[in-house]
Amino acid sequence: MAISMRLLAAMIGLKIPIAHGHTFMQNPVPFPSQYLDNGPVAKDGSNWPCSGDTEYDRAGIANVWKRGSQQYLQAMGGATHGGGSCQISITLDPKPNRQSQWRVIHSIEGGCPIRNLTEVNYGESPTVLLPSIYNFTVPNWVPIGPVIMAWTWYGRWSVPEMFMNCAPIMVLGGPQEPDVPESVRLEKFHAAPLVFEANNGNGCWTMNQGNCVKFPNPGNSVEVNEECPLDELHQVTGTCGPEHVLAKQGWSGVHLMLYQAMAAIALVVGAYLGCLRVQRHRSLSHRSPA
Numbered sequence: 109m110a111i112s113m114r115l116l117a118a119m120i121g122l123k124i125p126i127a128h129g130h131t132f133m134q135n136p137v138p139f140p141s142q143y144l145d146n147g148p149v150a151k152d153g154s155n156w157p158c159s160g161d162t163e164y165d166r167a168g169i170a171n172v173w174k175r176g177s178q179q180y181l182q183a184m185g186g187a188t189h190g191g192g193s194c195q196i197s198i199t200l201d202p203k204p205n206r207q208s209q210w211r212v213i214h215s216i217e218g219g220c221p222i223r224n225l226t227e228v229n230y231g232e233s234p235t236v237l238l239p240s241i242y243n244f245t246v247p248n249w250v251p252i253g254p255v256i257m258a259w260t261w262y263g264r265w266s267v268p269e270m271f272m273n274c275a276p277i278m279v280l281g282g283p284q285e286p287d288v289p290e291s292v293r294l295e296k297f298h299a300a301p302l303v304f305e306a307n308n309g310n311g312c313w314t315m316n317q318g319n320c321v322k323f324p325n326p327g328n329s330v331e332v333n334e335e336c337p338l339d340e341l342h343q344v345t346g347t348c349g350p351e352h353v354l355a356k357q358g359w360s361g362v363h364l365m366l367y368q369a370m371a372a373i374a375l376v377v378g379a380y381l382g383c384l385r386v387q388r389h390r391s392l393s394h395r396s397p398a
């Protein structure tokens with residue numbers, strides 16, 4: 109609580125623009141950068157992952173997870189879109205990028221980030237704490253050390269969009285852990301499903317019209333809240349599934365075009381500077397007769 113109040117104070121102090129009540133993660137405590145933009149993931153994936161954060165200030169990590177311990181997810185912000193479906197995933201990359209693989213440790217189908225909501229939104233406030241708590245257990249195969257956790261969420265009632273917040277986590281060993289080699293645990297980690305991606309430029313779109321996403325590959329730890337229909341036949345369009353993630357698609361069309369444009373500009377500028385240097389060299393040699 110003290111931490112979130114400090115973050116709120118920082119937000120107000122820095123006059124960070126908070127788009128109307130969009131919901132974002134309150135626990136685990138996200139990177140401060142996540143508050144800069146609480147809108148949905150860009151439709152072309154240009155701010156994927158983690159709202160495009162690249163600084164990843166880990167100073168004073170507030171989230172310490174012992175393996176086997178119970179942790180919880182809780183969000184704030186009134187724009188809850190009638191709940192929806194959420195996933196909690198982890199990457200081992202210290203600075204996640206487009207190629208990072210997000211391994212699912214828990215899925216919540218329906219009723220997330222708020223349960224039993226009869227209205228679409230839970231008021232207007234961007235900072236109201238949502239009453240629902242989602243407990244989950246830290247699997248004993250998550251490698252110890254610093255990792256980055258992501259909360260991803262698809263609303264029940266909305267346009268096709270996805271939300272993602274990231275948090276730094278320090279994973280520690282659990283009490284009475286059996287003597288299982290870390291390499292065996294790491295294998296299990298890499299065998300966990302990849303996070304379900306849609307609406308981020310990967311070619312998959314959710315429908316959201318009153319339906320909640322039923323994840324094609326939710327992993328072993330799943331909470332199902334039947335309050336929302338989980339109609340697999342009417343939940344997505346395009347090419348979807350656990351293997352359709354940006355990490356496996358490399359550069360998107362937009363990124364490729366940007367990259368090519370930048371390369372072309374670099375070439376032109378380089379050639380221009382080259383010309384300048386030659387001219388300057390010539391004029392210098394004119395002025396200083398041998």
Ligand SMILES: *[C@@H]1O[C@H](CO)[C@@H](O)[C@H](O)[C@H]1NC(C)=O
Nearest residue numbers: 178179180240241242243244
């Ligand atoms: C979450 O865990 C806490 C503490 O163990 C418990 O009091 C609470 O009822 C749990 N909440 C849910 C929704 O399971």
Ligand SMILES: *[C@@H]1O[C@H](CO)[C@@H](O)[C@H](O)[C@H]1NC(C)=O
Nearest residue numbers: 218219223224332333334335
């Ligand atoms: C709330 O929803 C859950 C399923 O998400 C259901 O099991 C429970 O009975 C509901 N509670 C109330 C008070 O409606």
